[in-house]
Amino acid sequence: MTYPRTDRTTSLRVPEKLGYDVEAANAILDEAHVCHVGYVAADGLPRVLPTVHARLGDVLYVHGSTGSRAMLEGRGDGLDVCVTVTLLDGLIYSRAWFHHSANYRCVIAHGKARLVSDAEEKWTALERIVDTYGDGRAAASRPPTPKELAQTAVLALPLTEVSVKVRTGGPKDEPEDLDLPYWAGVVPLSLTPGAPVADEGVTAAPPAHLARAGATVQS
Numbered sequence: 319m320t321y322p323r324t325d326r327t328t329s330l331r332v333p334e335k336l337g338y339d340v341e342a343a344n345a346i347l348d349e350a351h352v353c354h355v356g357y358v359a360a361d362g363l364p365r366v367l368p369t370v371h372a373r374l375g376d377v378l379y380v381h382g383s384t385g386s387r388a389m390l391e392g393r394g395d396g397l398d399v400c401v402t403v404t405l406l407d408g409l410i411y412s413r414a415w416f417h418h419s420a421n422y423r424c425v426i427a428h429g430k431a432r433l434v435s436d437a438e439e440k441w442t443a444l445e446r447i448v449d450t451y452g453d454g455r456a457a458a459s460r461p462p463t464p465k466e467l468a469q470t471a472v473l474a475l476p477l478t479e480v481s482v483k484v485r486t487g488g489p490k491d492e493p494e495d496l497d498l499p500y501w502a503g504v505v506p507l508s509l510t511p512g513a514p515v516a517d518e519g520v521t522a523a524p525p526a527h528l529a530r531a532g533a534t535v536q537s
Contacts, residue, residue, distance in 0.1 A: 327481035350403040372446040379443040389471035392433040412489040428479040434472040452527030
């Protein structure tokens with residue numbers, strides 16, 4: 319299954335890196351912990367909001383303070399946004415400056431985000447966002463109080479206008495540069511969890527979801 323191509327999801331350069339596969343987009347969105355929400359505020363100035371996110375089916379949810387510009391402007395008819403998620407997989411060292419690059423997996427989603435007003439949908443979205451910290455984290459921590467819930471807003475973006483951009487492989491130097499005496503290659507990068515450090519006063523054992531997330535758990 320693929321997303322339809324639109325003017326906003328069609329690249330003017332390197333189209334070979336671009337794709338519209340739904341499963342590929344979902345995998346990137348689910349692996350990433352941070353997204354960036356771009357929008358034009360009411361004052362006409364562009365803003366980009368970094369925040370955590372979670373996907374439920376074909377809807378992407380992001381949360382923030384009820385007093386933030388994005389959440390305030392998402393009321394009513396919603397807020398036109400561009401959401402970007404990027405996973406950096408490696409640095410490309412080329413022989414020439416021009417061809418230095420990076421290996422990455424990126425999702426860009428366009429659309430109108432709405433402020434979630436339904437209480438059940440909001441609770442489900444927040445629970446899923448907390449579970450992105452580790453499967454089962456929501457059940458292993460205190461849920462929000464009514465006051466905390468009132469201070470938290472959630473935007474929902476239907477995933478309908480989406481593109482996937484991926485770069486893999488090594489340097490792409492010019493043929494005439496291949497014999498130059500410079501090192502070229504790839505330095506792989508990955509986000510790896512370290513050993514959890516318990517907060518002062520914690521007596522509970524490390525939860526199982528930390529191990530499932532790949533962290534080295536020491537009890």
